[in-house]
C-alpha cells in the first residue's frame with residue numbers, strides 16, 4: 307500500500323514537472339487567475355457555510371485526495387473549475403445522479419450558494435473544494451483519474467497586460483490533460499471572441515488532445531445548462547463559444 311502510494315506520488319511529481327511554473331519555487335508571487343472579490347454574503351449563504359461546510363467541502367491540503375472515501379459510490383468523475391454561483395453545476399449533478407462531481411471555486415458567496423443547493427437537494431454526488439484550482443489539480447489528483455474537466459466563462463482578462471492571468475494557458479492545459487483518463491474530455495466555454503480564439507490555439511497545440519468537433523471547429527450545440535455569466539454576456543450582446551477536446 308505504502309509502496310503504491312510512493313510510486314503514484316513519484317509519477318505525479320514527474321507528470322507535474324512540466325507544470326512547475328504554475329507554482330513558482332522562487333520568491334516571485336504566482337500569477338493568479340482571480341481576484342478575491344469582497345462580495346457580501348447573504349444570510350442564507352453564511353448559514354450554509356457555517357452549517358454545511360463539513361458535510362460537502364473537501365478541505366484543501368497539498369496532498370492526494372482519496373476519491374473512494376469522498377463519494378459513496380465510484381462513478382464517472384467530472385470536475386468544474388470556477389463554478390461561480392454554481393447554478394449550472396448543481397443542475398448537472400441533479401440531472402446525472404450516476405456521475406460524481408467536484409466543483410472548485412475561491413469565491414465564498416458562490417460556495418455558500420452551492421452548499422445551500424446541495425443541502426436542499428440532498429445530493430451525495432457533488433462536493434466542493436474552496437481553493438485555487440491550479441494548486442488543487444497539481445497536488446490533489448493523480449494522473450489519469452478524471453473523466454471530464456469543465457471551465458465555463460472563465461474571467462476573460464481582456465486587457466493585453468492582463469492576458470497572462472487567463473486560466474487557459476499551455477502549462478495549465480498540459481496539467482489538466484495529464485489528470486484526464488484516456489478519452490477523457492475538456493469542455494471550455496467563453497463569451498469573449500478573443501479568448502475563444504486563444505483557447506482554440508492553446509488546445510489545438512496541446513499534444514495529447516484532439517478537437518472533438520474537428521480541427522479549428524467550435525462546439526455548436528453544447529450539452530450544458532446555461533450559467534450566470536453566460537446570461538450576463540448575452541444581455542450585453544456577446545456571442546458564446548464552446549470547445550470540446552478529447553484526450554487521445
Ligand SMILES: C[S@@+](CC[C@H](N)C(=O)[O-])C[C@H]1O[C@@H](n2cnc3c(N)ncnc32)[C@H](O)[C@@H]1O
Pocket residue numbers: 339340387388389390391410411412413416437438439440457458459460461462473533534535536
Ligand atoms: C467569470 S466567473 C464565471 C463563473 C461561472 N462559471 C459562470 O459561468 O457563471 C469565473 C469564476 O472563476 C473563479 N476562478 C478563477 N480562477 C480560479 C482558480 N484558479 N481557482 C478557482 N476558481 C477560480 C472566480 O472566482 C470566478 O467565480
